[in-house]
Amino acid sequence: MKNNKEILFEAKELCKNFGSTAALKHVNLTVYRGEVRGLIGENGSGKSTISSIAAGMQPATSGEMYFKGQPHKPATMIDGAKAGFGMIVQEMGTIPGITIAQNIFLGQxxxxxxxxxxxxxxxxKEAKKALDAIGFTDCDPKMYIDALNMQDRKLVEIAKVMYNKPEVLVVDxxxxxxxxxxxxxxxKLIKQMKEENKAVLFISHDLDETMKQCDTLTVLRDGELVTTLEKSEFEPGKVKSCMVGREIGEHYYREDKICTYDKEVVIRVENVTTGRGLTENVSFELHKGEILGIGGLSHCGMHELxxxxxxxEPIVTGKVTYAPTGEEIVNARIAMKHEMGYVSKNRDIEALVLTASIRDNIIGAGFDKVSNHGIITPKSEKEYVGKQVEVLRIKCAGIDQAVKFLSGGNxxxxxxGKWIGRGTKILILDCPTRGVDIGVKAAMYEIMVQMKAEGKSILIISEEMAELIGMCDRLLIMKDGVISGELKRDDGLDEKAVIENMI
Incomplete structure (x- = not known):
């Protein structure tokens, strides 16, 4: 017992191996009723692995689990849900081509x-009740799931999980x-679970959010449980140190406060209106050696832009041109010809082939860089991919490991690696640090600063205000499909000014 609270879930000596890689190493975890337990750690630390085993998504290699005092060994997520475990997964968990209602009751x-x-x-009728119960009232369950954006699909997943009234909710x-x-x-659901004397396992890389929502924090590192911190011990520096095994400064953004870039324009956007009507007559220029940010609230059009x-993305009116030559960019092939790269917000669907290897994913964008008269030798391919794995410190069993087995940050x-490897000079980043830990974030910001120093250009689209303020030379704010404001680094970027232009 802990504070006279009943044990709801226990994991004892839990291990999980993926081939020669040990994702969990003899982890012991105890979760109590009425508790919001945060699982934190760098990508690949094992936090998603242990929660997915508890929910029935995958089996453990060894060890035991107990739920409400009884042995717990769910063979599938359906078994896990029946037992009382509900998991909202990190990746997209809905099935395209069927209705919202069919998604909610898939398997039931x-x-x-x-x-x-x-x-x-x-x-x-029942699907409508499930959606209304979580507060997603402006949704017709007869609609095909494909009509919803990524955020609303995630709300459908939440409705599905909560319909089964879980006693442990995993928020991954x-x-x-x-x-x-x-x-x-x-x-609101977390608060409700706590009040009902149930439990929540909460996984997030937003440290402020985690410390605010959780009662206790269990820190994992390289598959091992490092420590568990009580609310009174929550302190950012201490938590970060536990996570990465070393001290991390409070600030890992750019240290300078100067807006610096070359006069030369590399990308010119002129009166662009996109096919889905989410942007309207947008115009701006991206300069050589500039980190240009675009921020805004949901549905402002920045991701489509x-x-x-x-x-x-189809353009109805206006155009995007590679300024040095004036050539219009109408497809990705032309963009890549001008040494452009694009990191999508929807990583697992648009940026990666999850069933393919690290080798195939990285070399896929670099064939023209390693081929000799149309021929790619195994040696040149291995060297090209291996260099990116080494430079970016990708944690993996080898370059032939399937990407689907990597953590979010890796x-x-x-x-x-796809774009850095081919020497990209203009990089479009859409929410590049979504779902990655502070160590990976720091590495990505370091790459951005290095690219800027080399005279390369970055367009960063982000929903994280601190990231935009911390990294950009200029920041464009979008609202209702148009640019509502422009702020510069040397004018003193701050949250108040950004918010005033957003709302």
Whole structure:
């Protein structure tokens, strides 16, 4: 017992191996009723692994689990849900091509079976109740899931998990994919679970958010449990030190306060309106050696604009040109010809082939850099990929390991490796540090500063205000599809000025 609270879940000597890689090493974890337990650590530390084993997503290699005092060994997530575990996964957990209601009740269709047939009417009615229960009221369960954006699909996942009334709710990096409205829904549910004497396992790389939401923090590093901190011990410096095993400064953004870049323009955006109508008559220029930021609230159009600049989003009016030659960028092939790269917000769907190897993902964007008269030798391919693994410190079993087995931060490093490897001079980054730990963030910011020093250009689109303020020379604010303001680093970027232009 802890503070006279009942033990709800226990893991004893839990181990998980992926081939020769040990993801969990004899981890012991005890979670109590009425507790919000944070699991924190760098990418690859094991926090998602232990929670996914508890929820039934994958089996442990060895060790034991107990739930409500009974042995717990779910074979699937459906088994886990029946037992009382609900997990909102880090990646997209909805199935395209079917309705919202069908997604919510996937695997539970028998709930609506009458005389051998599934009553869609009853399913839609119950799905509406599930959505309303979490506060997602402006959603028709008859719609196909494909009509929703990524954030709203995540809300559907939450409704699905909460419909089964879990006694342990696992929130795995969910808030990074949500707007403030979605985050508020999650926070409300966490409070509700606590009040109902249930438990929450909360995983987030936002340290401030984690310390605010959690009662205790369990720190994992390289698959081992390092320590568990009580609320009274929450202190950013101490937590970071426990996570990475070394001291990390409070500030890992740019240290200078000067807006510096070359007069030469490399990308010119002129009166661009995108095909889905989320941006309207947007114009600006990106300079050589500049880190230009674009920020705004959800649905402001900034993510679609980033895709359009790289030639991946239809443009109805206006144009994007590579300024030195004047050539219009109408597709990704032309963008890459001018040494442009694009890191998508939707990493697992748009930026990576999860079932392919690290080698295939990185070399996929660099064939033209390593081929000799159309021929790529195994040696040159191995050297090219190996260099990126070494430079970016990608934690893996080898370059032929499937990307799907990497942690979120190491997946993102692979995406960076695709573009850094080919010597990209103009890099478009859409939420580049979403779902990565502070160590990986620091490494990515270091790469950005280095690229700037080399005279390369970066367009960073981000939902993290601190990131934009900390890294950009200029910051463009988007609201309702148009640019509502421009702020410069040497004018003193601050949160107040940014927020005033956003709302």
């Amino acid at each position: 269709e028998n709930l609506f079976k009458k005389h051998g047939f599934i009553s869609l009417k009853d399913m839609y 990096e969910t808030t990074t994919a949500l707007s403030q409205k979605g985050r508020d829904i999650i926070y 980033g895709r359009a600049i790289f030639g991946e 997946k993102q490093k692979v995406v960076f």
